[in-house]
Structure formats: structure tokens, C-alpha cells
Amino acid sequence: MTIERRGPLSRSRRPTIKDVAEAAGVSRSTVSRALTGRGYAAPDVRERVLRAAAELGYVPDVMARTLKQQVSRSVGVLVSDLRNPFYAELAAGASREARERGYTMVLADTSLSAEAESEAAEALVALRVAGVVVTPNSSAVSTYLGSHGIPVVEVDRQFAAGSTDGVVVGNRVGARTATAHLVELGHRRIALFIDETDWTTGYERYQGYLEALSAADIKVDPDLVVSSGWDVADSRRRALDMLAGPDRPTAVFAANNVLAEGVWRAIGELGLRAPGEVSLVAFDDAPWMSMVSPQVSAVSQDTFNLGATAVRRLDERIEMPDADSVTTVLGVRLVARESTAPPPVL
Amino acid sequence: MTIERRGPLSRSRRPTIKDVAEAAGVSRSTVSRALTGRGYAAPDVRERVLRAAAELGYVPDVMARTLKQQVSRSVGVLVSDLRNPFYAELAAGASREARERGYTMVLADTSLSAEAESEAAEALVALRVAGVVVTPNSSAVSTYLGSHGIPVVEVDRQFAAGSTDGVVVGNRVGARTATAHLVELGHRRIALFIDETDWTTGYERYQGYLEALSAADIKVDPDLVVSSGWDVADSRRRALDMLAGPDRPTAVFAANNVLAEGVWRAIGELGLRAPGEVSLVAFDDAPWMSMVSPQVSAVSQDTFNLGATAVRRLDERIEMPDADSVTTVLGVRLVARESTAPPPVL
DNA sequence: ATTTCGTGTGGGAACGATGTCACATTCCTT
């Protein structure tokens, strides 16, 4: 392998626009015009330049271009946790849309940590990215990037509604539909597992849950609302506690796929029959939900599309920096599977 | 929101090193030295510079720095399909390691397409990335990047062994162990579902399968080796065909998580009892495998670590460009669960 | 024949950070 590294091509410096200009017998400016298509270039000259560039294996230096133009063709994408299929799929959607629109994607996994998030944001500023798509953990990122004049689109969660663009799903209606589905089946003691109830996504889903209960004249039992941490282990533990108790709920609505996994595991470990003894419905349809037995009913969101839409919105924002900010709400649909059924008769 | 965009900070240009120099009352060179830590800088001067930089919200322009130094602190990561949990986890590992080592990560999902892969590679050259980690679909990427003097680490699959670094898992031993596990349980008709058998990963896993059979004096039945496309639907269809047939195998070894899903679905649809009527073992332990019933036995690879190791190797290569190339082989282990048992007695 | 225009092309100045080099200052030693 050492041989290649010492080969003529690798050791000699990369060809610059100047080399192309000399090879084609024109000036650097002409090469630039011929290659970018901006400005005049006689057909024969253009042809000559293109051939010279191809022969030399010339690749324009993005750094130099960006330095000159003061804005790059890269977008930053900040997601919370790539190991969660939700974020992975969102990133996949963002990636495809970015590629289609000629952007390079700089991705960082912020590991649910505010510190990593800030660090990543600073790196993106340094890179002079054209814009950023973020699943925010706080309002700090958007504020920071905004103060540097970098367009931001908040996706999934939205902290800076009104001042930045957002792409979210119908959290409230989705949660209401899921809860109402349980109510219609006859459930009255419906537990909610949720990460938090104060901001954006968590708030909306909580409200949806409350609305559905209130519409059915069911009084909310605070003991049935569990604010669990953002991991399977914690959610499982809390679910074990609740479902082992004497007056356990007849149904659980888990507000995201991680919490749903914890609850699902707890149900299995306790040997409870689902949906016979306890029904389960989740927000966010993860792949495993249609594979396990019983299949888990879920509010399905088009996550790939969520990512793609966010990048599309970002591109539009980059084109029109001064337009009013927009929040796009994507639809969700309830996929009723096997884990929801009428409650046991007492 | 329009208000903010027109605010004093966003409309005025970003602060440059010159602004910091003026604010601190020193020269640009001094600011550079104080901030980077390279070269002289008196303690009090350094302090003054740091404060001025912080006050102005100065963020060094990576583009300008890279242009000057001719090498960036970014690494490219090219993965086949972020929607596949395998690649998502690999990317997550790469992301964490990159961050820890002070690299920004430019990620592209190549969607299993050679065209997208080349396109992405060219973009990475243009970005002057310090190196690239890739799960290659062909040898073209590594060759191309190598010809531009960009260090490459091939991960999971390895096409350019010997000329570039690689990080792979013990594919052969893993496949052999999985197959031998079935043999030990008494199976003689063991099917192999695999994407291809000619290159790198597929070749090694195929060889492992053959070795295990040959060690047990079992003749290979070509009808039991299915080279399926890289998607669940195809694998499911092929599995339906095979398992519905008269002399179906008593066990299936699926060489990756996607094929395993197809086979698993087919088993379920045909109403076959697993492991009673057919055993299943997979290479690559996807999350769903420990959730479904019966839980699927699998050869588990530490995918997160695979990504992290690749970036670590890349960093080392960047530091020492002329060292001999290294292929790191990570261990795997068979996790025997419920889907493998002795074959039915005829 | 001179002006006017349009069409291509070339020259040179940015862009922002860094490193080199020559020089200026301070401090220590003799």
C-alpha cells in the first residue's frame, strides 16, 4: 500500500484551477466561467476547459469557494440519538433530500446531551453551513444559530415556534386519537407513559391524552401519568411497578417508541396477557411493533418524510431568508393492531 | 421572526479575527497565537484576547483555516442505508468517536447505489476531508479517494484489503459457529440465505457455512443456498418458496438482519412452528430479534464499536500516513436464544 | 472613417486565517 501513497498522483499536489487554465490555454477566470456556467464562455473554449479538467481529475475546492462566497452548500443535521430508529430514519430522509438538492450533510449525534448539542452547533457555525436542521433539546441551539444568522428548522420538537421554521407531526391529534381508541374499546383507567409534559412534543401529546379523557368524562388519575426518563430500562421499571400493583390500569398509552418498549417488556415479564389483561398503544411506530406478538397498535408517523420535509423547508428558507416563518404539521394515522382490545370484564 | 433576522447581530457581518484584534488592542497574529496556543503569548495578553473573542462571539472560520492549512478536521462517513439499524448504529459509533477526537462528521447515505456512492465521494474530495470511513459497495470508492491522497478505512466490508485499512468482524468464524450450532443440534438440511457469495463479507460468511458443513461431513445442497436481494420483500418471497416446498430444510442460517427478517416473516406466514419445525439463526443481532417470540438466535457483532473503531483507525492513519495498512478484526459471539432447537423427528 | 455596441476574455482584488520573517522591546548577565 505504501507504493500507492508514494505514487505520482498522490504525492503531487491536487490540481488547481490554475493548472486547468494552463492546460486549456486560457485564464483562470475563463475556467471558472466555463465550469460554473455563470458568465460568457465560447463553446469551443468551454469544451477545451471541460476536457482539461476531466483529464487532470480537477475537483473544485469547496473551502476556497465557500471562503469567497461566504456561504457553503452544506447543511447541518443535529439529531438526538442515531440508535433510536426514529432518529435514524429521520436522518435518512434528511440525507436523501439534502443530496437531491445538492447539499452535503454534516451530521452530529447529540446523544441527548445539551453540551454536545452546543458543541456541535459551534462546529456548524465554524463550518459556515447554509442552514441547520435540529431535533432540539432546548431552545438554546436555535437561539445561538439564529444569532449567527444561520437559518434553522426545528423538527419533531419545536422550542422556538414563531421565530424559526418547524416541521412536526400532529402530536395532539395523534395522542387524542390513540387515547380515544382505548376509550372506545371501553377502557376507563388508561395510563400515560411520557418523557415530559411541559414542552412541545411532550406537552402536545399530554394535551391530546387529556382531551380524549375529558371528552369521555373520565377524570384524570395523576397516578396513571408517568413521566419516565428517556430510556427503556427506566420505563420498564416504572411499568413493572405500576402493572404489578393492585389496581393497575387496563390500558397504557406510551408516548414514544422507547417508552413503549419498556412497557412492552414489563408486560411480558409480568406474564400479563395482552390485550386480554392490558392493552397497549404507542406513539411512533417502530419496526419491532409489527413483528412482536401481539403486534402493537401505534400512531404511525412518516419519519423519513419528516426529515426530508425539514430539509426542503430549510432550503426554501435559505432561498428566501426574509419570508415569515412556517410550521409544517404532518399527518399521523393510528394503526390498530393486536395489542388493543376491550378491557377485561371484572 | 423578521425582527430578529434584521437585528444588529445578524445583519452585521460575522466577527473576524481582525475585529477581535482591534477589540483586544493587539495584532491579528497575536490573536491567532493566543487562541490556537501555538507560539508566544503573554498571559495577560492571552486573557484579554480570549475575553474579546468571547464578547464578540467570535468563531474561527474553518473554511479559511482549512484553505490555509490544506487539510480539514472533518471526516467523511459513507454508509449504505441508515434505515437499517446496523448502519445506524455504526454511524452512531463513528459519530461519537469523531466528536471525541475533534472531528466533524460529514455523513452520506449511499442508498446502496454505486452512483450515489461516487457522487458522495467526489463531494468529500471537494470538502478536503481528512479521511473517509466507508462501508463500500465496490472497490471504486477506495481507489478514487486513494488516488486523491485521502486516507480511507473500509468498515464491515473490505474490497481493497492490503491497500487500505479495514475494520471487519470475524465473519467466517461467526458463520461457522452459527452453522455448527445448528449441526450440533442435529440439523443436516441447513439453508443459507445470503446477499452474495463472491466478495468480502458475503464470501467469508459463505465459507464459514461451508466449513461447518464440511467438518460435519454434510454435502452442500446448492438448492439450499439462496442468494437474495438486499431487501426484506425479496428474502421473504424466496423463503416462502423454499419453506413451503416438500423437502424443506430443518434450519435456516440468514446471513444478515434484513434477510433474517424476511425468513422470519415467511415462517410466521406459513404457520410453521419455530423452532419445532424450523430453526433460525441470524448473522447480526438486530433489536427485534430479542423481542419477538421465539427470540431469534443470532451472531452478535458490536456494531457501535465497529464504527468507533473505524474512526479511531482513520485518525491513526491520518497521523501516520505512511505506516503499513492494517485490518482490524473484531470478535463476534453467538447468542443462542429460542429459535434454534433440534430438528423434528421424522 | 469614426463611433457604438455586444461578446468574450484576462487581470487583479477580495475572502479569512495562518505562519514566516524581520524587527522591537524587555530582561538578564557580565
Place this chain on the structure above:
DNA sequence: AAGGAATGTGACATCGTTCCCACACGAAAT
């Protein structure tokens, strides 16, 4: 007090590209 060493400073070139302006050339119009 003078010399030299040690430390800090600022001007300038550099990286590869793009953009602006100037200019050349020929044709058409006066």
C-alpha cells in the same frame, strides 16, 4: 553600562476560488 538572549509584535504572502472591471475585437450604425 553594554552586550546578548529571550520574548513579543506587525507587515506580508499564501491558499483556490469568484467577482468586478477593463479591455480587445469585430460588426454594425452613423
